[in-house]
Amino acid sequence: MKKSKFLVVMPFLLALLVTGCKLNGDETSVPSAAFFVVHASPNAPNVDILVNGGGLVQNFAYTADTGYFFVTPGTYNLKVNANGSNSSLIDQNLTLSAGKYYSIFAIDSLSKIKTAIVEDVLSSVGADSVRVRFLQFCPNISALDASFYNANDTLNYTTRSFNDQNSNATLALYKTIKAGTYTLDIKTPPGSGTIYKSFGGINLLSGKSYTIYLKGFDGGTGAQALGIGQVVNVE
Known part of the structure; x- marks a missing residue:
């Protein structure tokens, strides 16, 4: 450990x-x-x-x-x-x-x-896979869709709002995707397909479980800028 x-x-x-x-x-x-x-x-x-x-x-x-x-x-x-x-x-x-x-x-x-x-409902992960969840902790952005993707896999979330897992615990469950380097697109308004922000180079290593969360302020600068945080729950 x-x-x-x-x-x-x-x-x-x-x-x-x-x-x-x-x-x-x-x-x-x-x-x-x-x-x-x-x-x-x-x-x-x-x-x-x-x-x-x-x-x-x-x-x-x-x-x-x-x-x-x-x-x-x-x-x-x-x-x-x-x-x-x-x-x-x-x-x-x-x-x-x-x-x-x-x-x-x-x-x-x-x-x-x-x-x-x-x-954190943790479980074992296959040798070529990772477990991922997405939490929305930017307090001043509108409801959004989020998509993780690369050439091998895609993981989509729809109509996510600030701290929404607080009222719907299923939104905090992990999902299994292939290990690899991903891009995360934030799309708003939901259903529009319009990319508002894109974050690349998200390296998800096999066998691990991750929490990826939207952080900062929409319109923020420096350390407070809109971005993503990453926590490794299982190494």
Whole structure:
């Protein structure tokens, strides 16, 4: 596993051992529960992430991800603070169920920052294939269609809107396509076939599972420009 680390969260209240890593398919047992944190709020500062009052990561930058943390099933308090601040941008309780994996994205603009909690339904991948899902986390773009394609395969999504998997969990499911280098076309309005933005060079390596998400602001510049983020859930 990658990025392994250990952390005791609030030992005076809870004897909880937390370990973080990416999955590589060689795990001998399923963790009780696992969660993964991604900073996807375009104009939010670097943040500190706390669980049950204990520091999980510090100075966490936009588009960074933690890898999975394995924990005992239960309810946990998650705080997201501006780096070095005791004031919380996000303060909420999360219930993590036994045998399940979750990705927790900090999304939206700083003034509206919130979490998008997505269950990661992971499964094995064939030697020449990858598992992919697409999430729409650009808060100010209209509904859109999205297409991944290369000479060997195509994966289409229709009428996707901001954070839409929150109301339809099936939109967060992975789909299997052939490994390779893909282009992602964003088309709006839905059904028009009009390409609004195109992102090339998306290299999807065999045997892995990926989350590709639309990030930034439509009309944004620099680091906040409309773009794509990529998370490797299974390595």
